[in-house]
Every structure is written in C-alpha cells, then in structure tokens.
Amino acid sequence: MERKLSPATIVLYVVLGILVILYLMPAYMALVTALKSPAEISLPTAWEWPSVINWSSFSEALDLLKPNLVNSLILTVCATALSTVLGSLNGYVFSKWTFRGSEIIFTLFLFGMFIPYQVILIPLFQTLRAMNLYGGLPGLILAHVVYGLPITSLIFRNFYAQIPTALIESARLDGAGFFSIYTRVVFPLSIPGFVVTSLWQFTQIWNEFLWGITLTRHSENPITVGLAQLAGGQAVSWNLPMAGSILAAIPVLLIYVFLGRYFIRGLLAGSVKG
Amino acid sequence: MAKVELKSVVKRFGDVRVVHGIDLEIADNEFIVLVGPSGCGKSTILRMVAGLESISDGEIYIGDRCVNEVDPKSRNVAMVFQNYALYPHMTVHDNMGFSLDMAKRPQKEINEKVRKAASMLELEPYLDRKPEALSGGQRQRVAMGRAIVRQPDVFLFDEPLSNLDAQLRTQMRMELKKLHMKFSTTTIYVTHDQIEAMTLADRIVILKDGLIQQVGTPVEVYEKPANVFVAQFIGNPPMNILEGTVARDQGRLGVRTKRSFFPLQEDRKNLWEGQKVLFGLRPDAIKIGDSLNRIPPEWRCTAQVELTEILGGQSLLDLVVDDEISLIAEVEGRVQMQAGSSVEVGFCFDRVVLFDPETEEALSSVAQLEGTAEGTTPERDIAHKKEIEVHTN
Secondary structure, X not given: OOOOXXXXXXXXXXXXXXXXXXXHHHHXXXXXXXXXXXXXXXXXXXXXXXXXXXXXXXXXXXXXXXXXXXHHHHHHHHHHHXXXXXXXXXXXXXXXXXXXXXXXXXXXXXXXXXXXXXXXXXXXXXXXXXXXXXXXXXXXXXXXXXXXXXXXXXXXXXXXXXXXXXXXXXXXXXXXXXHHHHHHHHHHHOHHHHHHHHHHHHHHHHHOOHHHHHHEOHHHOOHHHHHHHHOOOOOOOOHHHHHHHHXXXXXXXXXXXXXXXXXXXXXXOOOOOO | OOOEEEEEEEEEEOOEEEEEEEEEEXXXXXXXXXXXXXXXXXXXXXXHHHOOOOOOEEEEXXXXXXXXXXXXXXXXXXXXXXXXXXXXXXXXXXXXXXXXXXXXXXXXXXXXXXHHHHHHOOOHHHOOOOHHHOOHHHHHHHHHHHHHHOOOOEEEEEOOOOOOOHHHHHHHHHHHHHHXXXXXXXXXXXXXXXXXXXXXXXXXXXXXXXXXXXXXXXXXXXXXXXXXXXXXXXXXXXXXXXXXXXXXXXXXXXXXXXXXXEEOOOOOOOOOOOOEEEEEEOHHXXXXXXXXXXXXXXXXXXXXXXXXXXXOOEEEEEEEEOOOEEEEEEEEOOOOOOOOOEEXXXXXXXXXXXXXXXXXXXXXXXXXXXXXOOOOOHHHHHHHHHHHHHHHO
C-alpha cells in the first residue's frame, strides 16, 4: 500500500521527531555520564561520548544501592500482589454481587484515588506508629496496599463488567458458590486485568519517594531514597547517580517488555456470540 | 422429573411491579412455552424459577418443595441462556462437566456422562476445543449438553435460538423437540417467537404486561384466543379483527357488517341483537377459488384485491370488503391477481371468534359456557396429562 506524503503528514512527523529527541535527551545524558570516568565529567564536554568507556560506575552504584534495591523489590512485589488480588476481589463484588448501597460505597471508595500522598502523610505516620508498624517495610507495604485499592478496584470492576453476567449465573446454577465462581470462572478470565493492574501498581510503588523517605528508617529505605542520597552529598561524582538511576529503571522496563504483550490478548473471545 | 407450580407469584423491582400474581401449574414432563412481547415478564418468571431473581410475593414449588428460599444450585434446574454463557477458558468437555465437577462427582463418572451427552449431540469431535473455535450452532449444542449432563428436574430455556440464523433455528428447534421426546423432562421455554411457541409447546402461556392472557395448547390458542391480544400475537399474519353488529336475519343469529350479513353456525344465548362486537377470522379461514365449494353461500361475499404476495406454496392477499374493511387472506397455491380486481371470497364462519369491543375479551361460545372451560382448570390438566402419557408411551 503506497501512501502519499502530504505536507500535513510531513509537518506531523517533524514535530514528532523533535519531541522524541527532546524526550530521549535526559536518557542519553544519563547513559553518557554513567559511562564516563569521574574526571572526564565537566559541563563543556557534557554532551560528548566518553573517550574511554568506564563500566565500573555500574558495579559501584550497584554495591551502594543493593540494600535499597532489595528493599524496593520486597516492597513492590508484596504491595503490588496484595493490592491487585484485593482489588480483584473488590471488583468482583462491585460488578457481579452488587448489594443495596454498593454503588454508594464504590463511589466513596473512588474518592481515595484523588487524595494526594502529601495530604495523608501526617495521619498515616501517626496511624502506623500507633500500629507499631512505623519504620519497617510491612508498614510501608500496608500503606501502599490501602492507597492502591481504589484504583485497582476500579480497574477490575470495569474489567469484570465485560464478563457477561450470564456466565456467573450459569455457574451459580451449576452449583458454584461465591469463591468457587471466583477461582474457577472469574479469575482465569482476569489475566489481562491482572497484567494491567499490576503494571500500574508496580510502577507507582517502585517510583514512590515521599512515603519511602518518611515512613521507613535508613536500613529499610527503598531505591528512590537511596538514589537521592547518592546524589545528595557535597562533591557529587555524577557518574554514580546516573548509573544508579539506570539500574533503578531496569525492573520497570523489564516488566513492560515482558508483560506488554498480554494487553493485546483477548481472552474473552468465544464466551458469547460475537 | 418434577412438576412446577407458581402460586400468585409477584415480582417488583423497587416500586415497579413487572409480574402481577401469576398462577400456573406445569405438569411433570410437560413442555411449557412462555411467550409474549418484550417486557411482558416472561424472562423474569423464568429467572424466578431458576432462583436468579428473588420472588417478591407468592410461592414457587418444584416438585413438592417450596423453593422461595432455596439457592439456585440446590433447585436442581438447568438453564440454557440466550448467549449460551459458555465458560470461554474451558474446553467443551470441561464446560459440560463443570456442574458434575462442582458436585464433586468422580472423574470417571464425569467423563462417562459428558461422552454420552456429547455423542447424543454429535459433539464428540469437539470435546477438546474451546468455545471460541465452535460455530454458533455448536455452541448452542454445548449449552444444551451442559444442561443434559446434570439430569435436572427442570430444563429452563431463555430464548435459546434467538442468536441463530433462520435456517439453523429451524434445525435446532427440531432437535430440541426430539430431545424433549427422549428425556421427557419438565421444560419451561421462553421466547418471543410465536412459531417456536406453536411448534414446541405442549401448552403455551401468553403473557402481556406481567399478566397471563391465556394458557392452552397451540391449537387452542390459535383457534380460540381468549382476547384480541392473543388473536393478534399468535399467528403470522395475525388474525383479522373486524367490526360488526349482532343481528337476526331470516331467523338466524349472525353478524352484520355495513353491507353484508354472516349467520353464525349456532345460536348463542349470550348475544343479543344490536350488540356491537369484534369478530376475528384467521387468514387461513378465508377461501377463494376451488376451496369455495366447501363454504355455504351465506358466508361468501365479494372483495377487492389490493395486493398479492406469493410466499412459495401459499399466497397472501390483501383484500377489501364492503369498500372499507381490509383483511389478509392466506390461500393455497400461487395466486396472481390484478390490484383492484374483484374476487369472490368465503369465510369459514364456523371458526369465527367474537370479542367484546370494550374489554377485547372473547365472548365465550355456548359450548364453552356449558362447561368445558378454557385455560388451567383441573379437568383440562388431567386430560392433557393423559394426552402426554399417550405421547410418551
């Protein structure tokens, strides 16, 4: 199929090209700086490719950030898994087992999505301390699970709205109860929903900084806090924070690369006449 | 195997009443079709029997058990849904065996029963496929297989054929009928298609606005509709409904239109001279040509042809009688006539149904007044049951 390049298309592509370059500039800068030796980093030569490629910044940054990376992995995996599973159960109830007042409860639930992290910081701190969870990872996990519930419940409720109610009713007549319908019918159809929701939660929790720094003691700090400390000293050797930020971005990148294809799969095909 | 009984069943959604006190007795092994326009409450009634909707008032019995508070899974009913509701992630085998699996039956028994049902429905080659790899008709069969495997007390069908194309629908209709003859399980079947109702039902229940209009065998509701609604809902094209006045001519009681007089077959005590009536004639009760010989001369008149439509074996004629009454006749053969030409027509007035113009209810014939009443009287039920027993033997 041959397409004619109209002037409008050309303008569009030029604009898009400029935006891509603009967007990739920081990434290029991070990579180039990370690969230079500390002595070579200076403002006049900031854009130049390193004369000698220096991989040691990565291993050095990895050594420094290792505890934070481990903390972040535990935090993110646990909080993502919990908030996704709970959100899925919530969505199942709000879409298929509606009860008197469930719409109102759901609406109230959604308010949670619009509360900024900063607003609930102090009450959250006090609550966690009262619960004896302040300073450690479990407290931070709990905070992220609760804070993530509105969005995960919303995503799953809308996802389950596409599952025909007749499927649930049919399972009820076939003798399945609340949980067996969930495990045998609803859950196997939810894989795309789980992918979308956990991608979202993983990214949010991995990149979160404010709660990480305020709700955990030093040894339990997540990667975002570790990264900030790497760049926060008096004389900063810029190759280390740059290498660190690239390392910190890898898990999220990998998740997108491996799970992205599940977005496309339509697992619902064939359940009802299309 | 069980009878089903509805006693003054009411369904309210909030303040809106959609089913107004339904009384219905469904005999063991009977095939009952609930039919009516959309919004008449037929699906709601079915879902109340299934347990998917609560019952606002009244009682539903399956067998001798009141099931008002019984969970759907404990009612031992199987339902086939309009969109099949197959589990998309399971194979045909697992779809059909799901209910047995839920009942914790041994795997061997499940395999056996599924295989048996599959061979009956010619689904054996597809047992390992998922629903998405099946055609519409095959999916429909899987849905039926899922119901059969359970050996339920009652089959419930919610417009199961409405997603199929016309040809497949006719074929599946016949298969359904055969299945029922084979299993003789009590069946409640909901449809808006009056042909499905006529062909499948032992008895038809016609509903409108949450009320039963008539209960009867297909022939009864066709020939003796209880009111104008039933007369026009059952049959395609619908019954012709015309206006007239009761009169007496040469000693015979009959109906007078503007220019004609048609004597009734017998005297009726519940009619009086001068009474306004509506009279209904089925399109196939209007004859032309050779078939006129069987119609006495006093039931004939002249009509103008407005339009002819050839259906294949039959033809539809749009006719005008007395310059103002238009009606549709369905006649045998291919009839080609000029618009505006005159034709002699004969009415099978022995099949006429008279209605009260105000209530639109049928004015019962003398015979009906004298005892053999319509609908759900016990005598009729017993007679009907006997008829079924004869069928199944």
